[in-house]
Amino acid sequence: MDDQPLLPEVTTEPKRSQLLTVLCILTFVGSGMNAFSSLIIAAFYDTFLIIMEPVYEHFNLPGIEMLLNASAGYFLVSGLLYAGSLAGALVMWQQRKIGFHIYTIALILLLIAQMYFMDLSGPPVIEVLFSGLFILLYSTQLKQMH
Numbered sequence: 001m002d003d004q005p006l007l008p009e010v011t012t013e014p015k016r017s018q019l020l021t022v023l024c025i026l027t028f029v030g031s032g033m034n035a036f037s038s039l040i041i042a043a044f045y046d047t048f049l050i051i052m053e054p055v056y057e058h059f060n061l062p063g064i065e066m067l068l069n070a071s072a073g074y075f076l077v078s079g080l081l082y083a084g085s086l087a088g089a090l091v092m093w094q095q096r097k098i099g100f101h102i103y104t105i106a107l108i109l110l111l112i113a114q115m116y117f118m119d120l121s122g123p124p125v126i127e128v129l130f131s132g133l134f135i136l137l138y139s140t141q142l143k144q145m146h
Helices: 018-043 045-058 064-069 072-093 098-117 125-139
Strands: none
Touching: 018 045, 018 072, 018 125, 045 064, 072 098, 098 125
């Protein structure tokens, strides 16, 4: 009689932490919406300008002028980079470290793209703070990823 067990060994993935789950969900929502809206704006850029002109004239919303001065190329690049950050979060959801690197590179390139396409002398402070916070929080979860 063989000494082999009747049932195959079951290997289980370590459970994803609550913080990693929350961070990924927030990224799915934020990056997903930003990727979708940026790519739609890039595809229908002229229509976007027509719709946003009256908004700019009637409301004093911060950032509208910057968006109106951005090119269709900016929206295309940012849409692709947001899709990259979304892809990184999907890989981190599977607890793989490479997702963190994909996510981090996409966020850094997003900050650089804003400075390049909008001719800014530096990245917007609030974007740096949020990006830095998410990168820092994700980095605390690296030890549970493989």
